[in-house]
Amino acid sequence: MTTTETANPATTTVLPGAGRETAGPSTVQRYTPLARAGMVTGLAVLAVLWLAPLVWAVLTSLKYEADTTTVPLEVVPERGFTLEAYTSVLANGNLVTWFVNSTVVTLVVTVLTVALCAAAAYGFSRTRFRGRRALFALTVAGIMVPPQILIVPLYRQMVSWGLADTYLGIILPQLVVPAMVFILKKFFDGIPHELEEAARIDGAGQLRIFLQIVLPLSRSILAAVSIFVFIHAWNNFLWPFIITSDPALMTLPVGLVQVQSSFGVRYAQIMASAILAGLPLVVAFMLFQRQIVRGVATTGLGGT
Amino acid sequence: MSTSSTVRDPGATAPGSTGPQRADRRTGRSLVGGRGGIWFVLPFMVVYAAFVLWPLLYGLGLSFFDTSLVSDESQFVGLDNYARLLGDSEVWRTLWVTVLFTAGSTIPLVAIALVMALLVQTGVRGQWFWRFVYFAPFLLPVATVVLIWQWLFSGDFGLFNGVLTGLGLPEVGWLTEPEMGLWSVIILTVWWTIGFNFLLYLAALQGIPDQLYEAAEIDGAGGWRRLFSITLPLLTRTTALVVVLQVLASLKLFDQAYILYRGSGGPGGSATPILQYVYDTGFVDYRLGYASAISYVFFVLIILIALVQARLSRRSES
Known part of the structure; x- marks a missing residue:
């Protein structure tokens, strides 16, 4: 019991709870009316602050x-309210360009990261080849490397490869998330082999088994990983900030920092820009709260 | 600790049984001996090598050179950069700022998140609303968060000083007083990122089986008793994990401090984390070799802390 728990925090502590999400919180506990009033007050005070x-x-x-x-x-x-700040920000600024850039970069990063990590995780989980253990150990070690310490050499490298101020330059370094390989491998390890065995007898190759059997069985964890990668890519600041100087290539978080200086003291417009940049994920959360909550909790705990 | 097996959720697609797999391994018959496995791993490894491993080695190499971004000449200087770093008071000062931020942010980020999760988990009405309010800020891009808080903190027309004035209290120089500089970053960070810890706690709380509470209630245990005898003890492991994650995240402070003070490091440099010193050294002063050396010392420090914490949490488990 203890061994599986230490080895596998994501599945043991989170998946059960995350799965029960639909059932809602525990309702078996009873409280006195006074206690209940105290709890609601606490929640309300925190909610007001937030x-x-x-x-x-x-x-x-x-x-x-x-x-x-x-x-x-x-x-x-x-005088009442107006949408003036929004219309002028959308008409004059680069906000729309940055929004498009962010969307393109985030989608490409998410799709490629999940594809690379899932394939690697399958390779580590289900195939045998020389050096597999060593390569997996090397991948897991990468979880310890904070991307922030790589900025100086990475910047120099990208400049010498001619990738500064390009989409590729923004995207490529964001594709490596060793923690996701680790999480996915752990999940693949738990899938029973019988299904694959049957397919193999039918003559299915490695790639077909991966695409047609393992991936469909892993929809929940793939969604979790995608959500996590998506949020991080959408909000990533440091690397896009370092590698782009051309406003036409900037992503939303980087572009917004320019707004700070260019709008001076036009607070309504600054707030309108900030809100427009924050809106997409907040709206997505309103629509897909359950999936996002589960995705973040699962990958958040498994990622260490 | 049989919680995980009893609560293993039937709805999740996670196939829980490891039985058949283990049996196969025992018989030595590999179901998956397919060749060509390397091709699944290779694309990831290539990108990993190009954008993590190579820069990691390259950075280590740079740290032994006196390399500048502006000229191509660079001179091998051995351990000079590291020797200079030890005597550089700015390294120690920014490291101290980082440590202060880590301590000052981790405590509220763990404690308040726990309180939020405990309160929400009691089952009061409006689950969707509470979760939305506490978690939504986590989804905002850092620039959005900072722009909003700059406005709240602003000296003359900011909400906070407006409220203080309304209450007859003196105004505070949130972004201008050296004693407040780092606290403002901490307050902003707690507001912004608490949702993540809140979710981790919520997930852990939902993993506690109802039977435990039912049994306790039959025994006549009240709300506080259940909290201290069941809930909190069962959360020890989660708390250890949340603390580790939070400390490691807080140590990497850069984005919000940098944007909040527009790269100035805050009033009197009071909010300059060590990563900003690396950034300034590398991208403002163009001393790449020296910046790499500082990065490496910081990296070693992070690994040491992670190892110490992993050890501590393993000990507390057993």
């Missing part, structure tokens, strides 16, 4: 520029 910054940002973005800097602060300005 919502206030977002609410204030949204309010600011809906004000006329002149109404953003009043003393004392006005929650609802006399």
